[in-house]
Amino acid sequence: MPRMLDVSDAVRAEIGDEEADRLLAGENAPGSYDCTSCRTPGDSEQERTSTVLFVGDETAVLAFAHASCLPSQVVQVTEEQLQGAVRSIGAVGGDPAVGEPRTSVPEQAVLGVTSGLVLVDGELHPALVVEPTSPIVRPGTTGTGDDFLPLLIEQGFMPVTELASVPPVLHGWSVLLAVGQLHAVLQPSAAGGQPVAWWQAHQPLQVTDSWRAAANKHQQVLMFAAPVGSIGRQPREDLLRDALDRAAAGGRLVAAALPLAGT
Numbered sequence: 542m543p544r545m546l547d548v549s550d551a552v553r554a555e556i557g558d559e560e561a562d563r564l565l566a567g568e569n570a571p572g573s574y575d576c577t578s579c580r581t582p583g584d585s586e587q588e589r590t591s592t593v594l595f596v597g598d599e600t601a602v603l604a605f606a607h608a609s610c611l612p613s614q615v616v617q618v619t620e621e622q623l624q625g626a627v628r629s630i631g632a633v634g635g636d637p638a639v640g641e642p643r644t645s646v647p648e649q650a651v652l653g654v655t656s657g658l659v660l661v662d663g664e665l666h667p668a669l670v671v672e673p674t675s676p677i678v679r680p681g682t683t684g685t686g687d688d689f690l691p692l693l694i695e696q697g698f699m700p701v702t703e704l705a706s707v708p709p710v711l712h713g714w715s716v717l718l719a720v721g722q723l724h725a726v727l728q729p730s731a732a733g734g735q736p737v738a739w740w741q742a743h744q745p746l747q748v749t750d751s752w753r754a755a756a757n758k759h760q761q762v763l764m765f766a767a768p769v770g771s772i773g774r775q776p777r778e779d780l781l782r783d784a785l786d787r788a789a790a791g792g793r794l795v796a797a798a799l800p801l802a803g804t
Contacts, residue, residue, distance in 0.1 A: 547591045549613035577604035657778045667756040668763040672772045687768050698795040711797035716762040761798045
């Protein structure tokens with residue numbers, strides 16, 4: 542019987558009309574599947590299901606997700622990420638994500654990205670804390686200054702002097718979770734069309750079940766960013782919060798709420 546599949550125009554453009562029509566007819570679509578986002582079972586005969594195409598440098602992988610978890614879309618990833626995502630399907634969750642992946646904006650700087658739960662206005666929110674390992678200068682310039690926060694403010698992030706309320710939503714940006722792991726922070730493309738990665742994990746980063754549950758509840762993630770030396774590596778969430786409070790009080794913190802892409 543026909544599957545309850547959603548195939549977006551972007552996915553159709555990548556896989557072709559013939560393959561898309563076969564999927565919609567149920568010829569090549571699985572009945573049951575493990576959702577590529579929340580990793581719980583799904584059934585394309587019983588519930589709306591999204592086709593999600595992960596496109597790497599040389600290969601592509603078509604995955605399936607509950608429509609309530611992810612819309613049908615094309616996700617651009619590196620070949621290494623694509624292979625890592627394939628290997629990680631069915632893996633169990635782990636500790637809070639701590640990584641030092643490379644970012645393409647600005648200037649191939651090395652960023653440290655840490656996930657944790659942050660208490661704001663009496664409620665726990667999922668958060669990502671971003672801190673470079675060295676000063677960031679404005680692309681096309683030379684010097685010894687640090688333009689990391691001004692560059693983010695120009696993109697719409699807001700200066701934070703205290704963590705008393707949830708920062709405004711920054712539309713067009715989002716946090717991509719897939720296969721139950723953190724893959725990227727996406728920003729609008731200057732040329733329009735599909736969002737592009739502001740930051741991508743070299744390998745998908747694990748987040749805790751409680752972090753993912755909070756992200757599902759709020760459907761957004763708070764992103765905090767600070768210049769090098771402001772936060773440091775904190776082994777516990779209470780120490781991370783203390784470091785955020787100090788950075789905010791010192792005028793060295795910006796933040797935004799980013800919509801969640803995935804669960």
